[in-house]
Amino acid sequence: MSMVAEAPLKNAVPTDQELIDFVVREARLIDQQRFDEWLDLYADDAFYWMPLEWNQTDPRLTCSLMYEDKLLLSIRVERLKGARTFSQKPKSRCHHVLQTPQVDSRDAAANSYVTWTPMHYVETRLEEQTLYAAWATHHISVENGRLKIKLKRVDLINCDAAFGNIQLFM
Amino acid sequence: MTRYAGNAAALRGLVRDQEVHRDVYVSEEVFQLEMEHMFPNSWVYVGHDSQVPNAGDYYGTTIGTQPILLVRHTDGTVKVLHNRCPHKGTRITSETCGNTGKFFRCPYHAWSFKTDGSLLAIPLKKGYENTGFEQSHAATGMAPVRHVRNYRGFVFAKINDGGLDFEEFFGESLSSFDNMIDRSPVGQLKVAGGVLRYMHNCNWKMLVENQTDTCHPMVAHESSAGTVVEVWKKAPPGTRKPMAVEIIAPFMSPYEFFENMGIRIWDNGHGHTGVHHSIHSDYSAIPGYFEKMTAAYGEERAKAILGENRHNTVYFPNIMIKGPIQLLRHFKPIAANKTLVESWTFQLVDAPDMLLERTLMYNRLINAPTSIVGHDDLEMYERAQEGLHSNANEWVNLQRLYSPDEAGQTNVAVNGTSEWPMRHQFRAWTKFMTMGM
Ligand code: FES
Ligand SMILES: [Fe+2]
Numbered sequence: 001m002s003m004v005a006e007a008p009l010k011n012a013v014p015t016d017q018e019l020i021d022f023v024v025r026e027a028r029l030i031d032q033q034r035f036d037e038w039l040d041l042y043a044d045d046a047f048y049w050m051p052l053e054w055n056q057t058d059p060r061l062t063c064s065l066m067y068e069d070k071l072l073l074s075i076r077v078e079r080l081k082g083a084r085t086f087s088q089k090p091k092s093r094c095h096h097v098l099q100t101p102q103v104d105s106r107d108a109a110a111n112s113y114v115t116w117t118p119m120h121y122v123e124t125r126l127e128e129q130t131l132y133a134a135w136a137t138h139h140i141s142v143e144n145g146r147l148k149i150k151l152k153r154v155d156l157i158n159c160d161a162a163f164g165n166i167q168l169f170m
Numbered sequence: 171m172t173r174y175a176g177n178a179a180a181l182r183g184l185v186r187d188q189e190v191h192r193d194v195y196v197s198e199e200v201f202q203l204e205m206e207h208m209f210p211n212s213w214v215y216v217g218h219d220s221q222v223p224n225a226g227d228y229y230g231t232t233i234g235t236q237p238i239l240l241v242r243h244t245d246g247t248v249k250v251l252h253n254r255c256p257h258k259g260t261r262i263t264s265e266t267c268g269n270t271g272k273f274f275r276c277p278y279h280a281w282s283f284k285t286d287g288s289l290l291a292i293p294l295k296k297g298y299e300n301t302g303f304e305q306s307h308a309a310t311g312m313a314p315v316r317h318v319r320n321y322r323g324f325v326f327a328k329i330n331d332g333g334l335d336f337e338e339f340f341g342e343s344l345s346s347f348d349n350m351i352d353r354s355p356v357g358q359l360k361v362a363g364g365v366l367r368y369m370h371n372c373n374w375k376m377l378v379e380n381q382t383d384t385c386h387p388m389v390a391h392e393s394s395a396g397t398v399v400e401v402w403k404k405a406p407p408g409t410r411k412p413m414a415v416e417i418i419a420p421f422m423s424p425y426e427f428f429e430n431m432g433i434r435i436w437d438n439g440h441g442h443t444g445v446h447h448s449i450h451s452d453y454s455a456i457p458g459y460f461e462k463m464t465a466a467y468g469e470e471r472a473k474a475i476l477g478e479n480r481h482n483t484v485y486f487p488n489i490m491i492k493g494p495i496q497l498l499r500h501f502k503p504i505a506a507n508k509t510l511v512e513s514w515t516f517q518l519v520d521a522p523d524m525l526l527e528r529t530l531m532y533n534r535l536i537n538a539p540t541s542i543v544g545h546d547d548l549e550m551y552e553r554a555q556e557g558l559h560s561n562a563n564e565w566v567n568l569q570r571l572y573s574p575d576e577a578g579q580t581n582v583a584v585n586g587t588s589e590w591p592m593r594h595q596f597r598a599w600t601k602f603m604t605m606g607m
């Protein structure tokens with residue numbers, strides 16, 4: 001399970017490669033179920049957004065599958081550890097296949113970087129294994145010399161389909 | 171093997187005073203009979219008329235497993251049509267909603283129909299001359315569902331001619347719809363925010379029963395709501411309680427809370443939890459809302475409307491509404507062991523947006539396929555669906571707070587942890603299943 005610990009940025013402004021590595025690292029932490037370290041990649045005011053509608057623009061007055069701040073994300077992470085979390089007995093496992101993240105925009109003055117990552121995500125539990133196709137958009141900024149996620153948006157290709165349980169993180 | 175078809179006595183035998191046979195959940199044959207008899211004999215929810223605001227607007231859905239359409243006719247009324255071409259059976263529309271203009275046109279051979287279903291035109295019509303076509307079933311067009319009722323925007327339909335009329339079927343239970351609608355200062359709701367669709371590998375009745383199951387939240391939801399309570403305890407003192415915590419934490423309320431909140435029983439399987447208070451009672455006030463309500467209704471009436479905190483109102487057979495948060499869950503049967511749960515949300519017309527925001531947050535946190543509360547529940551339903559295949563015991567126990575004189579009683583309020591509503595749903599199930607058999 002070893003993975004080189006996240007290193008501080010070399011310079012105040014991240015390179016494209018540093019942004020790409022960061023996005024890949026996030027997926028790996030989820031796949032390895034290192035959820036506390038994963039949560040640490042998120043800024044305190046971050047949101048994780050999984051829209052319900054195709055091309056959704058509003059998370060407030062249009063419903064989403066997920067639109068969660070760090071408190072709600074940390075509740076999910078705690079719940080996954082719980083002794084009485086029966087929907088995780090046995091535990092789900094998941095697997096990301098990412099295309100190389102593309103750096104869509106970089107604005108050092110505003111401390112805002114955006115990457116776009118097409119991906120396949122597999123979640124499995126007991127006999128069932130489900131494949132999802134999605135695009136992840138990461139809005140990233142630098143805090144104290146480290147990259148942090150301000151917003152992660154996951155657009156499922158079939159966002160409006162009826163799903164069974166999706167229990168982990170895409 | 172047919173065990174139940176045409177055998178009312180065998181079907182009645184599945185429901186005893188305090189227990190039901192597992193076949194009501196696991197038997198495909200019983201499921202097919204529900205589709206043939208119980209759903210067509212009942213007033214089933216179709217949709218809300220705000221989904222079809224303009225002439226020609228349609229919305230495709232199901233009654234039981236039958237495809238139907240809700241459509242706004244040219245005269246402004248809403249019609250419910252079987253979504254099937256009278257020619258060769260082709261489904262007329264495949265998109266869930268849209269506008270068809272003045273008529274429907276079948277995509278296969280271009281027969282066309284007015285928005286009340288009547289046949290408008292057939293290409294090469296002369297090919298039917300002297301064939302007796304006028305007497306055929308096909309000549310009547312897209313079959314309408316004849317018994318349709320639009321109750322303050324909520325559209326219900328009954329496929330069979332027999333059975334009860336609308337008022338008789340619902341009786342006093344419509345007061346929960348009234349309360350939800352009256353929460354708009356102009357007494358009007360609008361479908362808003364999008365629908366959450368969640369597939370369940372279990373029988374549809376497990377979901378219906380669960381709506382009045384008040385002994386499960388503090389147990390099955392300890393993992394989600396319990397974690398919310400624990401995590402929230404660590405927040406620095408004085409931190410304002412977020413809306414999400416207000417929504418989920420009350421699921422951990424103790425047994426006494428649920429006992430005292432009460433359950434009301436109406437006729438025909440309908441009933442609601444939360445007679446005196448509910449998990450929705452202690453939400454923060456939304457700025458500006460009460461003022462609007464007072465201006466519209468006067469203070470006393472506004473207080474009475476907002477003072478109702480009904481929790482879940484179950485309408486037999488397959489919906490549940492939450493008046494205080496303007497939400498409707500539709501449990502759509504697909505097979506004995508498969509159910510699509512649709513959770514619809516409504517905007518209170520002329521009320522602050524913040525109410526819709528809370529409604530949507532509730533829906534997302536509790537009813538989404540990504541919801542931790544939803545995961546807790548679905549795990550239990552699926553385990554039940556599997557466990558029922560054990561031959562050790564063919565009966566499901568619904569005995570909690572049973573009293574021998576309860577059958578036939580209606581409009582009574584009882585202890586909030588009673589399983590009376592479930593027994594009551596199954597009495598209705600027997601009635602509408604065997605009606606006319
Ligand atoms: S099937 Fe519809 S016109 Fe032939
Ligand atoms: Fe539940």
